Amino acid sequence: MPRSGPTAAEDVRRLARLGTLAASVAEAGDAERKRLVGGAYCVAYPVVWSGLTQGLERRRGHNGCAVSVRHLVDDCFDRFQDDVEAVVHDVVHRSVRPIDNLEAWIGGLLTSATVDGHRRRRGAIGALQRPRPPKWLVDGLGGDRWLVHLSVQMLVWVGNPATAGSQVWPTEAWTDQRCRFTGRWDAADGSDVRRDIDAVLRVMRSRPEWYARYVEGPLGHKHVPVPRFAPADPDGPQLHALDLVGEGERDEVHLQDLAHEAVIAIRARLRAGEDAETVVTEVISLVFGDGAGTLIDRLPHQDDPGGEHVVRLLRDRAERARIVAAVLAIVRAG
Template structure:
């Protein structure tokens, strides 16, 4: 009988023989990388990703790989790749228990890889604010935290959908940092980002080196389009009218609402009061961009949402629907 070993079993056998790094330098590396990914990703998610997503207030992201937001998923894949590279590059002695060998090396492997990636993009490896920037922001705790987030973001490979900055997740972070949930909407954070960048531009060489250059190295966000077998769009693009722009903005606001609600419920707040407050805040007048226009037949396209909060039966249905989305 011929015994067929799984790729992970072959990986373990090579590690036990002390030959994993040696073989990984040869033509079999591709198969070993795939096997290492299969072995490593659950360890990285349980030991690294969950911990940091909880610290960021991303309780939904911490609940499973399938729930990771785009930028969090990018970080997760980067960390898995770093641990795989560390395993295949340093496993030169016999290793009987791979999981036990990998676990204490997680922090060093992910941190070192993170710094190398940032350095390759020209970003600061350890984002720290110079004194002139802290002074220019009047030592404001939230604005200085936002400035650090900006310097961190420009050095990562992640994108923010069709936006330049991850304003939705930073809106949630602003609410957690300041306690000002009604004022922590994407439009406000967008203005604060520009305020921070304005101070940074006061030192042009520094700004070009540590913001513009690494930001320019990011992959531009691309919107996927459904196509037929010949590569032609299934839904031809039509000139965007006011209604299209409003619908797009409403979807953005809905995404921000779900993230804010999930974060606050994850902090232990009561679901009903959180849903009412967040929906009132985001849809009850804090409308930016195209929402000051009148593309709809009715004067208030959001009346059905806001009005529903005053009807107990409809409110129960709204809360249940939101909880289903965030849960």
């Protein structure tokens, strides 16, 4: 994050109030332009964080990332920086009229600025700015609604700087999409999605120039995820990054992440028509209990105090009914 003294930020606010910020940046020399843009960053990034990024991270289930900017993992921090850059671009180009409250004005352009910035970044790497499947692709896929939808998701993904870990495509997310789209929940292991991706790629590759330009080229701009630190001796003790988060905070975030995964699993099984009490009991047992049983009456004694407490509660009929009701309320509220 660029560091700029309060004078630069105050100058940006002052020029905005005068309605001359855009003109001042355009007419400034290199040094002054950098100073004013740095001041705009100082004004914009807290607004982007509180007005956009924090909520997005929570909706993604990234509870740790939603704690603060310094807790953002690499991919999420890159997205945040991209959004700040897009907002600053609009601030220094569109502020041509007097703006009394610059922060409030920035809050009003978060969506348009970040969408436009996203399109500019996609265009810079050759990805389609507004992905649409061409007619030949739709025809090649037999007009299959799910495959056509998947082809659009693939065209969107190639221009997204995010990565899917060691995979090229985010098959886990698309598996859930496929289940919801088709109404079939019998292939949640991702195998069907992988076959569907291959089918779409075969049709896309039938137009080699189009494929190279809009799929292969943009994919080549993605960064391969690598470990933060490589051990000097691979056979020796592994080194760990400095832990800047307290143990209690880390445990709380971990529990929130587990709860998020549990809600997703419960929601998926309920959509498939399974019994609500059975679903909640099995998922809560798996995630927070012993992690082995599927029927409550077969749950073994736990060595872990936390898991043992959960199992004990689930064995009690009244407690189990209370837990099921509370969990279902949370799932349905989302």
